[in-house]
Structure formats: C-alpha cells, structure tokens
Amino acid sequence: MSILDRVPSDAKLRSLFTEATFGVRLFCPRCQTSHIKRSEGRYRCPKCRKPFSLKSVSWLKYSKLDLRRTWLLVVCWQKRIAFNTTAEIVGVSTITVRRWFRRFQENLVYESPLLKEAVEMDEAFLGKKRYGNQRIVLGAYERKSGRIVVRMTKYRDQEATDRFLLKHVARNSMVWTDSAQCYEGIYEFFGYIHGSCNHSVFEFGPTNHAECIWSALKRFIRRTYHHFHKEWLPQLLREFEARWNAPRLFISPLSYLKTCLVAVPAC
Numbered sequence: 001m002s003i004l005d006r007v008p009s010d011a012k013l014r015s016l017f018t019e020a021t022f023g024v025r026l027f028c029p030r031c032q033t034s035h036i037k038r039s040e041g042r043y044r045c046p047k048c049r050k051p052f053s054l055k056s057v058s059w060l061k062y063s064k065l066d067l068r069r070t071w072l073l074v075v076c077w078q079k080r081i082a083f084n085t086t087a088e089i090v091g092v093s094t095i096t097v098r099r100w101f102r103r104f105q106e107n108l109v110y111e112s113p114l115l116k117e118a119v120e121m122d123e124a125f126l127g128k129k130r131y132g133n134q135r136i137v138l139g140a141y142e143r144k145s146g147r148i149v150v151r152m153t154k155y156r157d158q159e160a161t162d163r164f165l166l167k168h169v170a171r172n173s174m175v176w177t178d179s180a181q182c183y184e185g186i187y188e189f190f191g192y193i194h195g196s197c198n199h200s201v202f203e204f205g206p207t208n209h210a211e212c213i214w215s216a217l218k219r220f221i222r223r224t225y226h227h228f229h230k231e232w233l234p235q236l237l238r239e240f241e242a243r244w245n246a247p248r249l250f251i252s253p254l255s256y257l258k259t260c261l262v263a264v265p266a267c
Contacts, residue, residue, distance in 0.1 A: 020257035
C-alpha cells in the first residue's frame, strides 16, 4: 500500500487537524470560550465577534496548500523521503518541499535532555573545508538511556567543550572522551569523573557509542537533505537529536501535529 492510499478523507483530515490544533474541544484562541459558530468553513466567536479558520490560529497561517498535501508533506518528512520523490508524491516543487521541511524543523517542540551518570563525548567535522562549509560538531551519549546531545561549535578548544559539558552534562558524571587536550582539567575544575582513550593507538571502546553518532548523522543528512549549508546546520542537528531521543514525534503525522501544532491568538 502506497503513501497516497493511506491518506484519510478530506472530512477525516479536517477532524484530525482540528483535534491536533484545539484538542478535545473547539475553542476561541482569544477568550477560550467553547461557544463557537461555524459558517462557510470558518469559525466565529460570539463573544469576540471575530472570525478565524483552522489554519489562521497556528503556524499554518498563510499556507496555500490544502490539508491533504500538508498531511503528505508531514508523512514524507517523517519518513525521510528525498525532496524529488516528495515533490512527485505531493505534487509541488522541490523548492516548496524544502521550505516545508524547514518549517517542520522550526516548529518542532523539543527540549534537549541533561545527560548524567556515564556519558561519552566526542567531536567531528561536517562539511567540505574547501567550500568554506565545514563546521565542528560536539556530541555526547548517555550510556544508560541512549539519549544524545549534538551541538555545532565554532572552535574545538577547551572553552567550547567546557561550555558544552556544563550545559548538557550533570556534574559528578563519568565522562569518557578521547585524549584531546581540550578535555583536560574537567575533573579539577568542574568535578566530572574523567576517563579517556587514545584513538591514535586504536583505542575506541570507551567512546564507541559517541563515535556511532557521526555515522548516523551523516546518513540522516545524506538521505533526506543530500547536503547542508552551514546556516542550517543547527536546525538539522536539532531535528536529528529529536528523532533519536523522541521517536514518538515521528510515528505518524498526528503524533507530530498534536505536539507541535498549537492554537495561538489569531490576528
């Protein structure tokens, strides 16, 4: 069964988008009253006396796509389908697909966890240096839960790694790293229990899980986005981290929309 065969009917889609936007009951986004009147596909609050629609109360405002194509775009984004294939499925241009995928990233409701206990940390280079698009990424892996945190940084120095640790790793945690100088002193100054391994002599065991983050990240970028520009890398990292730590958001379009499509006061 193809993706197109699994798309709900127009009436069901309207019901699903209404449920994702308003919850169990329809209400006015301004005064929260539930006494709403419907007329010609729009809603009107008798108290506020201003109309609103299903799209105008969320970040779908000004969207020219119908609910069916919006639903298909969410499906393709969740399944990491390439731009060209998505454009053929939905019936839009690849530029439109790229813009909507970025919009889904921007409205992703997700917060990075605070890692603790035994944590592996590593750094990697992404992008081509000769094109001026190479960036440094710091990553940490919590052994107990399998959660990760990935962040772009401008420099691979002690200040950057210290700032990353203090923000994303709990104090008194066991931190495993390679033997780079930027990790020196994290026990004396911050209280992290520090263990290291020397990659130059092929010691990778203590940081093996952190090393696996980079191969998964590169596959994710290559499969869905083919490449990246340095300006968009932080959003790509946030999406990748959310897919790893919160897979429930990517089970179905409704799971994403219920979390990330929230009604806001209409203008």
